[in-house]
Amino acid sequence: MDKIKVAIIGVGNCAKSLIEGIHFYSQNPQETVGLIHPTVGGYSISDIEIVEAFDVDERKVGKLLHEAVTMEPNRTMIISEISPSKIIVKRGPTLDSIIDENRKYFIHESNKPSVDVAATLKQSGAEVVLNYLPTGSDEAAFAYAQAALDAGCSFINCMPTKLGRDEKWIAKFSQKGLVLLGDDIKSQLGATIVNRSILELFKRRGFRVTQSDQTNFGGNADHHNLHYRPDAKEECKETSLGSVLSKEDVKPNARMIYTEKNYDHKRASLFVMGEMFGKVPASVQVILDDEDSPNSGGIVVDAIRAVKVLIDKNVVDRAAEISASIMKAPYKQMSEEDSYGVFSEITN
Ligand SMILES: NC(=O)c1ccc[n+]([C@@H]2O[C@H](COP(=O)([O-])OP(=O)(O)OC[C@H]3O[C@@H](n4cnc5c(N)ncnc54)[C@H](O)[C@@H]3O)[C@@H](O)[C@H]2O)c1
Structure with missing residues:
Protein backbone atom coordinates (compact mmCIF):
# COMPACT_ATOMS: atom_id res chain seq x y z
CA MET A 1 0.00 0.00 0.00
CA SER A 187 -11.42 8.82 22.66
CA GLN A 188 -11.27 5.03 22.40
CA LEU A 189 -12.65 4.48 25.92
CA GLY A 190 -13.16 8.08 27.04
CA ALA A 191 -15.78 9.62 29.28
CA THR A 192 -17.99 10.57 26.32
CA ILE A 193 -18.36 7.12 24.77
CA VAL A 194 -18.84 5.42 28.18
CA ASN A 195 -21.38 8.05 29.31
CA ARG A 196 -23.14 7.86 25.93
CA SER A 197 -23.32 4.06 26.06
CA ILE A 198 -24.95 4.19 29.52
CA LEU A 199 -27.47 6.76 28.28
CA GLU A 200 -28.21 4.66 25.19
CA LEU A 201 -28.82 1.66 27.47
CA PHE A 202 -31.17 3.67 29.70
CA LYS A 203 -33.18 4.72 26.64
CA ARG A 204 -33.23 1.24 25.11
CA ARG A 205 -34.60 -0.04 28.45
CA GLY A 206 -37.46 2.49 28.50
CA PHE A 207 -36.09 4.92 31.13
CA ARG A 208 -36.58 8.64 31.41
CA VAL A 209 -33.16 10.08 32.26
CA THR A 210 -33.46 12.50 35.19
CA GLN A 211 -29.75 13.20 35.84
CA SER A 212 -26.53 12.79 33.84
CA ASP A 213 -23.36 14.26 35.35
CA GLN A 214 -19.83 13.78 34.04
CA THR A 215 -16.80 15.25 35.83
CA ASN A 216 -13.37 14.92 34.19
CA PHE A 217 -10.30 15.27 36.42
CA GLY A 218 -7.01 15.64 34.53
CA GLY A 219 -3.54 17.03 35.12
CA ASN A 220 -1.94 17.46 31.71
CA ALA A 221 -1.40 20.60 29.60
CA ASP A 222 -4.73 20.07 27.85
CA HIS A 223 -6.57 20.00 31.18
CA HIS A 224 -4.73 23.09 32.40
CA ASN A 225 -5.88 24.93 29.28
CA LEU A 226 -9.40 23.50 29.67
CA HIS A 227 -9.54 24.83 33.24
CA TYR A 228 -9.51 28.35 31.72
CA ARG A 229 -11.20 27.57 28.39
CA PRO A 230 -13.74 24.80 29.10
CA ASP A 231 -16.73 26.06 27.09
CA ALA A 232 -16.11 24.50 23.67
CA LYS A 233 -15.10 21.12 25.16
CA GLU A 234 -18.09 20.99 27.50
CA GLU A 235 -20.39 21.92 24.63
CA CYS A 236 -18.99 19.11 22.42
CA LYS A 237 -19.43 16.59 25.21
CA GLU A 238 -22.92 17.75 26.14
CA THR A 239 -24.03 17.78 22.48
CA SER A 240 -22.75 14.24 21.99
CA LEU A 241 -24.54 13.02 25.13
CA GLY A 242 -27.74 14.98 24.45
CA SER A 243 -27.99 13.52 20.95
CA VAL A 244 -28.94 10.08 22.31
CA LEU A 245 -31.63 11.53 24.62
CA SER A 246 -35.12 12.83 23.90
CA LYS A 247 -37.07 15.93 24.93
CA GLU A 248 -38.46 14.33 28.09
CA ASP A 249 -34.92 13.68 29.42
CA VAL A 250 -32.71 15.98 31.45
CA LYS A 251 -29.95 17.99 29.71
CA PRO A 252 -26.61 16.22 30.42
CA ASN A 253 -23.77 17.98 32.25
CA ALA A 254 -20.02 17.68 31.57
CA ARG A 255 -17.35 19.47 33.62
CA MET A 256 -13.54 19.71 33.31
CA ILE A 257 -11.36 19.98 36.44
CA TYR A 258 -7.58 20.47 36.54
CA THR A 259 -5.85 18.44 39.26
CA GLU A 260 -2.66 20.52 39.60
CA LYS A 261 -0.16 17.83 38.66
CA ASN A 262 1.54 17.44 35.33
CA TYR A 263 0.59 13.91 34.46
CA ASP A 264 -1.51 12.32 31.72
CA HIS A 265 -3.68 10.22 34.00
CA LYS A 266 -7.35 11.09 33.85
CA ARG A 267 -10.28 10.11 36.04
CA ALA A 268 -13.86 10.61 34.94
CA SER A 269 -16.72 10.25 37.37
CA LEU A 270 -20.07 9.50 35.74
CA PHE A 271 -23.49 9.48 37.37
CA VAL A 272 -26.67 8.65 35.46
CA MET A 273 -30.07 8.44 37.11
CA GLY A 274 -33.49 7.70 35.65
CA GLU A 275 -36.98 6.36 36.13
CA MET A 276 -37.84 2.77 35.24
CA PHE A 277 -41.05 0.68 35.51
CA GLY A 278 -43.67 2.59 37.51
CA LYS A 279 -41.37 5.68 37.51
CA VAL A 280 -39.23 4.00 40.18
CA PRO A 281 -35.69 5.52 40.34
CA ALA A 282 -32.45 3.68 39.49
CA SER A 283 -28.93 4.96 38.93
CA VAL A 284 -25.47 3.96 37.69
CA GLN A 285 -22.14 5.36 38.89
CA VAL A 286 -18.92 4.71 37.00
CA ILE A 287 -15.31 5.72 37.62
CA LEU A 288 -13.18 5.64 34.48
CA ASP A 289 -9.38 5.71 34.93
CA ASP A 290 -7.23 6.07 31.85
CA GLU A 291 -4.18 7.67 30.25
CA ASP A 292 -5.65 10.58 28.32
CA SER A 293 -3.40 10.77 25.26
N1 LIG B 1 -7.74 12.08 24.81
C1 LIG B 1 -7.27 13.28 24.53
O1 LIG B 1 -6.21 13.63 25.00
C2 LIG B 1 -8.06 14.19 23.63
C3 LIG B 1 -9.31 13.78 23.19
C4 LIG B 1 -10.05 14.64 22.38
C5 LIG B 1 -9.55 15.86 22.00
N2 LIG B 1 -8.32 16.25 22.45
C6 LIG B 1 -7.87 17.59 22.07
O2 LIG B 1 -6.65 17.52 21.31
C7 LIG B 1 -5.90 18.72 21.51
C8 LIG B 1 -4.45 18.34 21.85
O3 LIG B 1 -4.40 17.70 23.11
P1 LIG B 1 -2.97 17.43 23.81
O4 LIG B 1 -3.26 16.67 25.04
O5 LIG B 1 -2.00 16.93 22.84
O6 LIG B 1 -2.59 18.94 24.20
P2 LIG B 1 -1.12 19.52 24.54
O7 LIG B 1 -1.38 20.79 25.24
O8 LIG B 1 -0.30 18.47 25.17
O9 LIG B 1 -0.51 19.82 23.08
C9 LIG B 1 -0.79 20.97 22.33
C10 LIG B 1 0.47 21.32 21.55
O10 LIG B 1 0.15 22.37 20.67
C11 LIG B 1 1.22 23.30 20.68
N3 LIG B 1 0.72 24.57 20.15
C12 LIG B 1 0.09 25.57 20.81
N4 LIG B 1 -0.21 26.55 19.95
C13 LIG B 1 0.22 26.16 18.72
C14 LIG B 1 0.19 26.75 17.44
N5 LIG B 1 -0.38 27.95 17.24
N6 LIG B 1 0.75 26.09 16.41
C15 LIG B 1 1.31 24.85 16.59
N7 LIG B 1 1.36 24.26 17.81
C16 LIG B 1 0.82 24.90 18.85
C17 LIG B 1 1.67 23.32 22.13
O11 LIG B 1 2.94 23.89 22.29
C18 LIG B 1 1.61 21.82 22.43
O12 LIG B 1 2.81 21.20 22.07
C19 LIG B 1 -6.62 19.52 22.60
O13 LIG B 1 -7.41 20.50 22.04
C20 LIG B 1 -7.49 18.46 23.26
O14 LIG B 1 -8.64 18.99 23.89
C21 LIG B 1 -7.57 15.44 23.24
Whole structure:
Protein backbone atom coordinates (compact mmCIF):
# COMPACT_ATOMS: atom_id res chain seq x y z
CA MET A 1 0.00 0.00 0.00
CA ASP A 2 1.00 3.64 -0.47
CA LYS A 3 2.18 5.47 2.63
CA ILE A 4 -0.31 7.97 4.08
CA LYS A 5 1.69 11.15 4.61
CA VAL A 6 0.63 13.09 7.67
CA ALA A 7 1.54 16.51 9.10
CA ILE A 8 0.96 17.28 12.79
CA ILE A 9 -0.04 20.64 14.27
CA GLY A 10 0.88 20.68 17.96
CA VAL A 11 3.58 18.28 19.18
CA GLY A 12 1.95 17.76 22.57
CA ASN A 13 0.87 14.69 24.50
CA CYS A 14 -1.59 13.39 21.89
CA ALA A 15 1.05 13.68 19.15
CA LYS A 16 3.57 11.86 21.37
CA SER A 17 1.21 8.92 21.99
CA LEU A 18 0.25 8.75 18.32
CA ILE A 19 3.86 8.70 17.10
CA GLU A 20 4.91 6.10 19.71
CA GLY A 21 1.84 3.98 18.88
CA ILE A 22 2.52 4.06 15.12
CA HIS A 23 6.07 2.93 15.88
CA PHE A 24 4.86 0.16 18.23
CA TYR A 25 2.38 -1.37 15.77
CA SER A 26 4.80 -0.98 12.85
CA GLN A 27 7.44 -2.92 14.80
CA ASN A 28 4.87 -5.55 15.86
CA PRO A 29 2.73 -6.09 12.75
CA GLN A 30 0.94 -9.14 14.18
CA GLU A 31 -0.21 -7.22 17.28
CA THR A 32 -3.91 -6.32 17.19
CA VAL A 33 -4.57 -5.65 20.89
CA GLY A 34 -5.69 -2.05 21.34
CA LEU A 35 -6.85 -1.57 17.76
CA ILE A 36 -10.52 -1.23 16.82
CA HIS A 37 -9.59 -1.78 13.17
CA PRO A 38 -6.23 -3.51 12.57
CA THR A 39 -6.70 -2.53 8.92
CA VAL A 40 -8.89 0.18 7.40
CA GLY A 41 -9.55 -0.24 3.66
CA GLY A 42 -6.44 -2.45 3.53
CA TYR A 43 -4.21 0.12 5.27
CA SER A 44 -2.25 -0.96 8.37
CA ILE A 45 -0.87 1.35 11.03
CA SER A 46 2.57 0.92 9.45
CA ASP A 47 1.25 2.66 6.33
CA ILE A 48 1.02 5.95 8.27
CA GLU A 49 4.09 8.16 7.89
CA ILE A 50 4.58 11.45 9.73
CA VAL A 51 6.25 13.88 7.31
CA GLU A 52 5.90 17.31 8.97
CA ALA A 53 5.20 18.89 12.35
CA PHE A 54 4.50 22.40 13.68
CA ASP A 55 4.62 23.86 17.19
CA VAL A 56 5.21 27.24 18.87
CA ASP A 57 7.04 26.14 22.04
CA GLU A 58 10.79 26.93 22.06
CA ARG A 59 11.45 23.55 23.70
CA LYS A 60 10.06 21.81 20.58
CA VAL A 61 10.56 24.20 17.60
CA GLY A 62 13.79 23.45 15.70
CA LYS A 63 14.19 20.04 17.37
CA LEU A 64 14.03 16.71 15.58
CA LEU A 65 10.56 15.22 16.05
CA HIS A 66 11.74 12.23 18.15
CA GLU A 67 13.42 14.69 20.57
CA ALA A 68 10.57 17.21 20.53
CA VAL A 69 7.97 14.68 21.71
CA THR A 70 10.03 14.00 24.84
CA MET A 71 10.23 17.68 25.88
CA GLU A 72 8.30 19.13 28.80
CA PRO A 73 5.46 19.59 29.39
CA ASN A 74 4.80 16.36 27.42
CA ARG A 75 4.50 13.56 29.92
CA THR A 76 2.59 10.49 28.81
CA MET A 77 3.05 6.81 29.50
CA ILE A 78 5.71 5.69 26.97
CA ILE A 79 4.28 3.20 24.44
CA SER A 80 7.59 2.54 22.67
CA GLU A 81 11.03 4.11 22.20
CA ILE A 82 10.75 5.65 18.75
CA SER A 83 13.44 5.63 16.07
CA PRO A 84 15.38 8.81 15.26
CA SER A 85 13.43 11.10 12.95
CA LYS A 86 14.72 13.47 10.25
CA ILE A 87 11.78 15.84 10.63
CA ILE A 88 12.54 19.21 12.20
CA VAL A 89 9.59 20.75 14.06
CA LYS A 90 8.68 24.04 12.35
CA ARG A 91 7.51 27.25 14.03
CA GLY A 92 3.80 27.78 13.26
CA PRO A 93 1.71 30.96 13.79
CA THR A 94 0.58 31.51 17.39
CA LEU A 95 -2.58 33.65 16.92
CA ASP A 96 -4.99 32.85 19.82
CA SER A 97 -3.51 29.51 20.83
CA ILE A 98 -1.65 30.54 24.01
CA ILE A 99 -3.49 31.90 27.04
CA ASP A 100 -1.44 33.84 29.61
CA GLU A 101 -2.12 31.24 32.33
CA ASN A 102 -0.34 28.61 30.18
CA ARG A 103 2.80 30.70 29.55
CA LYS A 104 4.55 30.04 32.88
CA TYR A 105 5.02 26.33 32.47
CA PHE A 106 2.89 24.74 29.78
CA ILE A 107 4.00 26.82 26.77
CA HIS A 108 7.26 28.80 26.39
CA GLU A 109 6.60 30.72 23.20
CA SER A 110 9.43 30.59 20.67
CA ASN A 111 10.76 33.99 19.51
CA LYS A 112 11.36 32.66 15.99
CA PRO A 113 9.08 33.85 13.17
CA SER A 114 6.41 31.55 11.82
CA VAL A 115 7.07 29.62 8.63
CA ASP A 116 4.66 29.77 5.67
CA VAL A 117 2.48 26.82 6.69
CA ALA A 118 0.89 26.15 3.28
CA ALA A 119 4.25 26.23 1.47
CA THR A 120 5.83 23.98 4.13
CA LEU A 121 2.96 21.49 3.84
CA LYS A 122 3.29 21.43 0.04
CA GLN A 123 7.01 20.83 0.25
CA SER A 124 6.58 17.97 2.74
CA GLY A 125 4.20 16.04 0.48
CA ALA A 126 1.66 15.76 3.34
CA GLU A 127 -1.79 14.52 2.35
CA VAL A 128 -3.45 14.74 5.75
CA VAL A 129 -3.08 17.43 8.43
CA LEU A 130 -3.86 16.55 12.04
CA ASN A 131 -4.95 19.41 14.25
CA TYR A 132 -3.95 19.00 17.91
CA LEU A 133 -4.09 22.69 18.91
CA PRO A 134 -5.15 23.65 22.44
CA THR A 135 -8.93 23.87 22.81
CA GLY A 136 -10.21 27.42 22.29
CA SER A 137 -7.64 28.30 19.60
CA ASP A 138 -10.27 29.14 17.00
CA GLU A 139 -8.27 31.68 15.00
CA ALA A 140 -5.27 29.39 14.82
CA ALA A 141 -7.42 26.40 13.86
CA PHE A 142 -9.03 28.36 11.01
CA ALA A 143 -5.63 29.58 9.79
CA TYR A 144 -4.16 26.06 9.72
CA ALA A 145 -7.31 24.66 8.05
CA GLN A 146 -7.00 27.32 5.33
CA ALA A 147 -3.30 26.52 4.91
CA ALA A 148 -4.17 22.82 4.54
CA LEU A 149 -6.72 23.71 1.85
CA ASP A 150 -4.20 25.92 0.04
CA ALA A 151 -1.66 23.09 0.11
CA GLY A 152 -4.19 20.48 -1.12
CA CYS A 153 -4.28 18.53 2.16
CA SER A 154 -7.21 16.90 3.97
CA PHE A 155 -7.75 17.95 7.60
CA ILE A 156 -8.62 16.07 10.78
CA ASN A 157 -9.81 18.41 13.52
CA CYS A 158 -9.10 16.67 16.82
CA MET A 159 -10.19 19.69 18.92
CA PRO A 160 -13.57 21.44 19.36
CA THR A 161 -13.33 24.48 17.01
CA LYS A 162 -16.28 24.34 14.59
CA LEU A 163 -14.90 23.05 11.31
CA GLY A 164 -16.29 19.57 10.66
CA ARG A 165 -19.77 20.74 11.62
CA ASP A 166 -19.64 23.93 9.58
CA GLU A 167 -21.19 23.58 6.11
CA LYS A 168 -18.95 26.29 4.67
CA TRP A 169 -15.77 24.48 5.69
CA ILE A 170 -17.15 21.09 4.64
CA ALA A 171 -17.88 22.49 1.17
CA LYS A 172 -14.47 24.17 0.88
CA PHE A 173 -12.72 20.82 1.38
CA SER A 174 -15.08 18.59 -0.61
CA GLN A 175 -15.07 20.99 -3.62
CA LYS A 176 -11.31 20.39 -3.84
CA GLY A 177 -11.72 16.60 -3.53
CA LEU A 178 -10.36 16.76 0.04
CA VAL A 179 -11.69 15.41 3.33
CA LEU A 180 -12.52 17.34 6.48
CA LEU A 181 -13.18 15.26 9.62
CA GLY A 182 -14.27 16.90 12.89
CA ASP A 183 -14.84 18.02 15.50
CA ASP A 184 -13.10 16.92 18.74
CA ILE A 185 -11.88 13.35 18.54
CA LYS A 186 -13.89 10.86 20.62
CA SER A 187 -11.42 8.82 22.66
CA GLN A 188 -11.27 5.03 22.40
CA LEU A 189 -12.65 4.48 25.92
CA GLY A 190 -13.16 8.08 27.04
CA ALA A 191 -15.78 9.62 29.28
CA THR A 192 -17.99 10.57 26.32
CA ILE A 193 -18.36 7.12 24.77
CA VAL A 194 -18.84 5.42 28.18
CA ASN A 195 -21.38 8.05 29.31
CA ARG A 196 -23.14 7.86 25.93
CA SER A 197 -23.32 4.06 26.06
CA ILE A 198 -24.95 4.19 29.52
CA LEU A 199 -27.47 6.76 28.28
CA GLU A 200 -28.21 4.66 25.19
CA LEU A 201 -28.82 1.66 27.47
CA PHE A 202 -31.17 3.67 29.70
CA LYS A 203 -33.18 4.72 26.64
CA ARG A 204 -33.23 1.24 25.11
CA ARG A 205 -34.60 -0.04 28.45
CA GLY A 206 -37.46 2.49 28.50
CA PHE A 207 -36.09 4.92 31.13
CA ARG A 208 -36.58 8.64 31.41
CA VAL A 209 -33.16 10.08 32.26
CA THR A 210 -33.46 12.50 35.19
CA GLN A 211 -29.75 13.20 35.84
CA SER A 212 -26.53 12.79 33.84
CA ASP A 213 -23.36 14.26 35.35
CA GLN A 214 -19.83 13.78 34.04
CA THR A 215 -16.80 15.25 35.83
CA ASN A 216 -13.37 14.92 34.19
CA PHE A 217 -10.30 15.27 36.42
CA GLY A 218 -7.01 15.64 34.53
CA GLY A 219 -3.54 17.03 35.12
CA ASN A 220 -1.94 17.46 31.71
CA ALA A 221 -1.40 20.60 29.60
CA ASP A 222 -4.73 20.07 27.85
CA HIS A 223 -6.57 20.00 31.18
CA HIS A 224 -4.73 23.09 32.40
CA ASN A 225 -5.88 24.93 29.28
CA LEU A 226 -9.40 23.50 29.67
CA HIS A 227 -9.54 24.83 33.24
CA TYR A 228 -9.51 28.35 31.72
CA ARG A 229 -11.20 27.57 28.39
CA PRO A 230 -13.74 24.80 29.10
CA ASP A 231 -16.73 26.06 27.09
CA ALA A 232 -16.11 24.50 23.67
CA LYS A 233 -15.10 21.12 25.16
CA GLU A 234 -18.09 20.99 27.50
CA GLU A 235 -20.39 21.92 24.63
CA CYS A 236 -18.99 19.11 22.42
CA LYS A 237 -19.43 16.59 25.21
CA GLU A 238 -22.92 17.75 26.14
CA THR A 239 -24.03 17.78 22.48
CA SER A 240 -22.75 14.24 21.99
CA LEU A 241 -24.54 13.02 25.13
CA GLY A 242 -27.74 14.98 24.45
CA SER A 243 -27.99 13.52 20.95
CA VAL A 244 -28.94 10.08 22.31
CA LEU A 245 -31.63 11.53 24.62
CA SER A 246 -35.12 12.83 23.90
CA LYS A 247 -37.07 15.93 24.93
CA GLU A 248 -38.46 14.33 28.09
CA ASP A 249 -34.92 13.68 29.42
CA VAL A 250 -32.71 15.98 31.45
CA LYS A 251 -29.95 17.99 29.71
CA PRO A 252 -26.61 16.22 30.42
CA ASN A 253 -23.77 17.98 32.25
CA ALA A 254 -20.02 17.68 31.57
CA ARG A 255 -17.35 19.47 33.62
CA MET A 256 -13.54 19.71 33.31
CA ILE A 257 -11.36 19.98 36.44
CA TYR A 258 -7.58 20.47 36.54
CA THR A 259 -5.85 18.44 39.26
CA GLU A 260 -2.66 20.52 39.60
CA LYS A 261 -0.16 17.83 38.66
CA ASN A 262 1.54 17.44 35.33
CA TYR A 263 0.59 13.91 34.46
CA ASP A 264 -1.51 12.32 31.72
CA HIS A 265 -3.68 10.22 34.00
CA LYS A 266 -7.35 11.09 33.85
CA ARG A 267 -10.28 10.11 36.04
CA ALA A 268 -13.86 10.61 34.94
CA SER A 269 -16.72 10.25 37.37
CA LEU A 270 -20.07 9.50 35.74
CA PHE A 271 -23.49 9.48 37.37
CA VAL A 272 -26.67 8.65 35.46
CA MET A 273 -30.07 8.44 37.11
CA GLY A 274 -33.49 7.70 35.65
CA GLU A 275 -36.98 6.36 36.13
CA MET A 276 -37.84 2.77 35.24
CA PHE A 277 -41.05 0.68 35.51
CA GLY A 278 -43.67 2.59 37.51
CA LYS A 279 -41.37 5.68 37.51
CA VAL A 280 -39.23 4.00 40.18
CA PRO A 281 -35.69 5.52 40.34
CA ALA A 282 -32.45 3.68 39.49
CA SER A 283 -28.93 4.96 38.93
CA VAL A 284 -25.47 3.96 37.69
CA GLN A 285 -22.14 5.36 38.89
CA VAL A 286 -18.92 4.71 37.00
CA ILE A 287 -15.31 5.72 37.62
CA LEU A 288 -13.18 5.64 34.48
CA ASP A 289 -9.38 5.71 34.93
CA ASP A 290 -7.23 6.07 31.85
CA GLU A 291 -4.18 7.67 30.25
CA ASP A 292 -5.65 10.58 28.32
CA SER A 293 -3.40 10.77 25.26
CA PRO A 294 -3.03 7.13 24.13
CA ASN A 295 -6.84 7.06 24.40
CA SER A 296 -7.09 9.52 21.51
CA GLY A 297 -4.35 7.76 19.49
CA GLY A 298 -6.47 4.62 19.10
CA ILE A 299 -9.06 6.63 17.18
CA VAL A 300 -6.76 8.98 15.30
CA VAL A 301 -5.06 6.04 13.53
CA ASP A 302 -8.51 5.09 12.21
CA ALA A 303 -9.30 8.69 11.23
CA ILE A 304 -6.08 9.01 9.19
CA ARG A 305 -6.69 5.77 7.31
CA ALA A 306 -10.39 6.60 6.75
CA VAL A 307 -9.38 9.90 5.08
CA LYS A 308 -7.17 8.00 2.66
CA VAL A 309 -9.95 5.50 1.88
CA LEU A 310 -12.50 8.28 1.23
CA ILE A 311 -10.09 9.81 -1.29
CA ASP A 312 -9.09 6.49 -2.87
CA LYS A 313 -12.76 5.58 -3.38
CA ASN A 314 -13.67 9.10 -4.52
CA VAL A 315 -16.39 9.43 -1.87
CA VAL A 316 -15.23 12.55 0.01
CA ASP A 317 -18.91 13.57 0.36
CA ARG A 318 -19.24 10.75 2.96
CA ALA A 319 -16.74 12.40 5.35
CA ALA A 320 -19.50 13.53 7.74
CA GLU A 321 -20.61 9.90 8.17
CA ILE A 322 -17.06 8.89 9.15
CA SER A 323 -16.95 11.81 11.61
CA ALA A 324 -20.12 10.48 13.25
CA SER A 325 -18.25 7.45 14.55
CA ILE A 326 -14.96 9.08 15.58
CA MET A 327 -15.81 12.64 16.65
CA LYS A 328 -17.71 14.01 19.64
CA ALA A 329 -19.28 16.80 17.61
CA PRO A 330 -19.75 15.67 13.99
CA TYR A 331 -21.95 17.38 11.41
CA LYS A 332 -24.57 14.68 11.98
CA GLN A 333 -24.84 12.65 15.22
CA MET A 334 -25.58 8.89 15.02
CA SER A 335 -25.92 6.14 17.62
CA GLU A 336 -22.69 4.30 18.47
CA GLU A 337 -23.97 1.13 16.77
CA ASP A 338 -25.13 2.85 13.58
CA SER A 339 -21.97 4.92 13.21
CA TYR A 340 -19.74 1.86 13.72
CA GLY A 341 -21.69 0.07 10.95
CA VAL A 342 -21.39 3.03 8.58
CA PHE A 343 -17.63 3.36 9.25
CA SER A 344 -17.16 -0.34 8.38
CA GLU A 345 -19.37 -0.13 5.30
CA ILE A 346 -17.48 2.88 3.88
CA THR A 347 -13.96 1.70 4.71
CA ASN A 348 -14.24 -2.02 3.86
N1 LIG B 1 -7.74 12.08 24.81
C1 LIG B 1 -7.27 13.28 24.53
O1 LIG B 1 -6.21 13.63 25.00
C2 LIG B 1 -8.06 14.19 23.63
C3 LIG B 1 -9.31 13.78 23.19
C4 LIG B 1 -10.05 14.64 22.38
C5 LIG B 1 -9.55 15.86 22.00
N2 LIG B 1 -8.32 16.25 22.45
C6 LIG B 1 -7.87 17.59 22.07
O2 LIG B 1 -6.65 17.52 21.31
C7 LIG B 1 -5.90 18.72 21.51
C8 LIG B 1 -4.45 18.34 21.85
O3 LIG B 1 -4.40 17.70 23.11
P1 LIG B 1 -2.97 17.43 23.81
O4 LIG B 1 -3.26 16.67 25.04
O5 LIG B 1 -2.00 16.93 22.84
O6 LIG B 1 -2.59 18.94 24.20
P2 LIG B 1 -1.12 19.52 24.54
O7 LIG B 1 -1.38 20.79 25.24
O8 LIG B 1 -0.30 18.47 25.17
O9 LIG B 1 -0.51 19.82 23.08
C9 LIG B 1 -0.79 20.97 22.33
C10 LIG B 1 0.47 21.32 21.55
O10 LIG B 1 0.15 22.37 20.67
C11 LIG B 1 1.22 23.30 20.68
N3 LIG B 1 0.72 24.57 20.15
C12 LIG B 1 0.09 25.57 20.81
N4 LIG B 1 -0.21 26.55 19.95
C13 LIG B 1 0.22 26.16 18.72
C14 LIG B 1 0.19 26.75 17.44
N5 LIG B 1 -0.38 27.95 17.24
N6 LIG B 1 0.75 26.09 16.41
C15 LIG B 1 1.31 24.85 16.59
N7 LIG B 1 1.36 24.26 17.81
C16 LIG B 1 0.82 24.90 18.85
C17 LIG B 1 1.67 23.32 22.13
O11 LIG B 1 2.94 23.89 22.29
C18 LIG B 1 1.61 21.82 22.43
O12 LIG B 1 2.81 21.20 22.07
C19 LIG B 1 -6.62 19.52 22.60
O13 LIG B 1 -7.41 20.50 22.04
C20 LIG B 1 -7.49 18.46 23.26
O14 LIG B 1 -8.64 18.99 23.89
C21 LIG B 1 -7.57 15.44 23.24
